[in-house]
Amino acid sequence: MESFGGIECFVRSAEGGSFAEAARHLSLTPAAVGKSVAKLESRLGVRLFQRSTRRLTLTEAGKLFLEEVSASLTTIQNAVANLANAEGRPVGKLKVSMGTVFGNRYVVPLLADFLNRFPDISPDWHFDNRQVDLIGQGFDAAIGGGFELPQGVVARKLAPAHRILVASADYLTKRRPVQEPEDLALCNGILIRSPQTGRVRSWQLTSRTREQRPLMLKPRMTMGDSEAACCACTQGLGIALVSMPMAVPFLERNQLQRVLPDWYVDDGNISLYYAQHKLLPGKTRAFVDFIIEQFARQQLAQRFSAV
Structure with missing residues (x-):
């Protein structure tokens, strides 16, 4: 039977695309992982990886072997972990x-x-x-x-995952009432950039009756965090579209209030x-x-x- 450790090194190397990534996952050195995989290849009599200076690529034999062993390896590991529970407790x-x-x-x-x-x-x-x-x-x-x-x-x-429009009472009382989504075009917008792309997304507002309108806020500033946007709103600086989990504490403390409460963004x-x-x-x-x-x-x- 093949070494359990060798198979584990192979699977983690395939998942991570390198011996170094597998080594970090397994708390080993890259050299130890590479040696273990080489021994496995020698025993099987096939090459499992095409090696380059930048990345490992599975051979056809490697792809087939990965499909055969990866699910079984996880099941064995989980079984061992569960048996190792202290007095039956999760550990x-x-x-x-x-x-x-x-x-x-x-x-x-x-x-x-x-x-x-x-x-x-x-x-x-x-x-x-x-x-x-x-x-x-x-x-x-x-x-x-x-x-x-x-x-x-x-x-x-x-x-x-809903997003809502919020602002301070102070900001809203100093301007024309915001009664329709189109009124937002004249309001100062505190916009939030995506942490993935660094860009400000375009959003579609949805009403309780499932009508949709584009969100059009006049850009006043951009933040990289919803919490920061809420804090800026409490200073009366504008209106922000923020996720509900971020808005809830500010709403419950009456530091902010919803703008266009019949409209929101459905983000899954x-x-x-x-x-x-x-x-x-x-x-x-x-x-x-x-x-x-x-x-x-x-x-x-x-x-x-x-x-």
């Missing part, structure tokens, strides 16, 4: 990606409760507003919206993403169930809905 490092402000505001406050319930899990939480490669970068789960759903990854809906869903396995690791299952439970208990889906 291990839990690597999760989430947005910076969203994570700090809605997930980190749950940490003490989570660890009281699952003391043998060690959180390794990454805060980033960019989409991660869930499988290739070794994440157990991710929370966010707008993720492309690659093969082998599932999404559990947590809440709608906030979801919990994790790899699809027949045998999900206990630590991942514990986290998934806990987050779904907490979102329901706090009624976050209702609080994040713009309708």
Whole structure:
């Protein structure tokens, strides 16, 4: 039977496209990973990779072998992890990606409760507003919206991803009433650039009756963060289109109010993403169930809905 370690080195190298990426995932040196893969190729009598100075490319034999072993490798790893649970409790490092402000505001406050319930899990939480490669970068789960759903990854809906227009009462009382989307063209806009592209997206407003109109705000300033845009709005500087999770605290403290409350942007869903396995690791299952439970208990889906 082939070495389990050699097969694991091969699979991680194929996923990451290099021995160096596999080494980071496996806590080995690139030389050790390359040597293990070479030994595997020698035993199998076939070349699995075409090697270049920049990247590994699977041969036809390598592609076939990867299809045969990758799913089984994950199942074996998960089975070993679950058997290693301390006294039947979920155990291990839990690597999760989430947005910076969203994570700090809605997930980190749950940490003490989570660890009281699952003391043998060690959180390794990454805060980033960019989409991660869930499988290739070794994440157990991710929370966010707008993720492309690659093969082998599932999404559990947590809440709608709605965006709303907000401003301070001070700004709104000093200008003509905003009664229709067309009135926004004369308002100072606090615009938000995409962290992925660096550009300001064009949005379509949707009414409660599903009518659609283009969003036209007069650009006054641009921000790279919804929280910063909300803070600028509290100073009476203009109107911003922000996500509901960012707006909720400002609305609940009466620092901001909705503009055109019958209109919003539907940006899909906030979801919990994790790899699809027949045998999900206990630590991942514990986290998934806990987050779904907490979102329901706090009624976050209702609080994040713009309708």
